[in-house]
Amino acid sequence: MNIRSGTAEISAEAPAQLRTIPDRAREITRIVKRLQRIIATHVEGAVKIRCPLGLPDVLAVIAALEAEADGLSPASHLSTGEEVSTYLRGGMYEELVAEPSNIFHTTQVSDEVVRYEALPKDFWKECLTRLRNGLNILQKR
Numbered sequence: 020m021n022i023r024s025g026t027a028e029i030s031a032e033a034p035a036q037l038r039t040i041p042d043r044a045r046e047i048t049r050i051v052k053r054l055q056r057i058i059a060t061h062v063e064g065a066v067k068i069r070c071p072l073g074l075p076d077v078l079a080v081i082a083a084l085e086a087e088a089d090g091l092s093p094a095s096h097l098s099t100g101e102e103v104s105t106y107l108r109g110g111m112y113e114e115l116v117a118e119p120s121n122i123f124h125t126t127q128v129s130d131e132v133v134r135y136e137a138l139p140k141d142f143w144k145e146c147l148t149r150l151r152n153g154l155n156i157l158q159k160r
Contacts, residue, residue: 050118053122054146057118072111080108081147081151082151085147
């Protein structure tokens with residue numbers, strides 16, 4: 020499905036050869052920083068209502084995102100058995116799960132056409148792995 024607008028084209032499904040992401044490492048770093056800001060906002064909000072979200076909560080939300088990316092149910096990762104913390108985890112998850120469709124990378128198709136593409140699933144999973152690994156380092160300290 021393509022939506023054309025002037026010289027730009029938005030593509031939900033592009034051929035594999037067009038989905039190569041230039042400077043992959045830099046793009047992953049950019050996206051992980053964006054995800055970290057979203058997480059920080061949720062953690063700060065939880066502190067304000069005196070129901071803090073800790074590192075285990077954040078890692079559980081990332082596990083839920085990874086499960087969803089693999090076509091599995093995220094529910095078991097989000098439930099804590101406690102209503103407020105389950106709600107907070109769910110809110111963080113809902114915001115983060117929308118990110119692959121909110122972040123675009125561009126592919127120059129021709130001199131006149133730039134294609135804006137949503138993140139491919141394998142790239143999204145790579146970003147989640149980098150995010151989780153960065154948090155695991157904090158957990159070991």
